[in-house]
Amino acid sequence: MVKNTNTKPATENDLKTSEDAEVQRNSDWTPPWVHVQIDGVAARAFVGNDGAWSEVIRIEFDGRPPEGMPNPLRTKYFHFPEPGRLCWGHDGAQHDVQLTLDRPLP
Incomplete structure (x- = not known):
């Protein structure tokens, strides 16, 4: 089992790319995960x-995603009503989102 010892509730700004939105992307562009x-x-x-x-949120899971979430997820229909809470899609699916601030420990 992997445990992370240091997390904090994520906000939209925590996930935003600092790159200019008008920059052209080529086929080998990698998002700033x-x-x-x-x-x-x-x-x-x-987010970017x-x-x-449009600005979108993209999420890719290392393993099996939480129930009700596709892997990968990419949508422009999202918001963070409060830190650590992601709402997405037309049906308002909600998930807890925590920034990982340190490396996972075995």
Whole structure:
């Protein structure tokens, strides 16, 4: 089992890319991932422009995603009503999102 000893509730700004949204992306562009835990599951995420017209959130899980979440997740329909709480999609699915501030310990 892996335990993270240092996390904090994530906000949209914590996941935002610092890159200019108008920069052209080529085929080998890699998002500026931020390590997070979503409902306790290790993942990487970012908020920004990945080549689409709208700002999106992208999440990729290291393993099996929490129930009700696709892997990967990419949507422009999202918001953080409070730190650590992600709402996404048209049905308002909600998940706990924590920034991983240190490396996982075995």
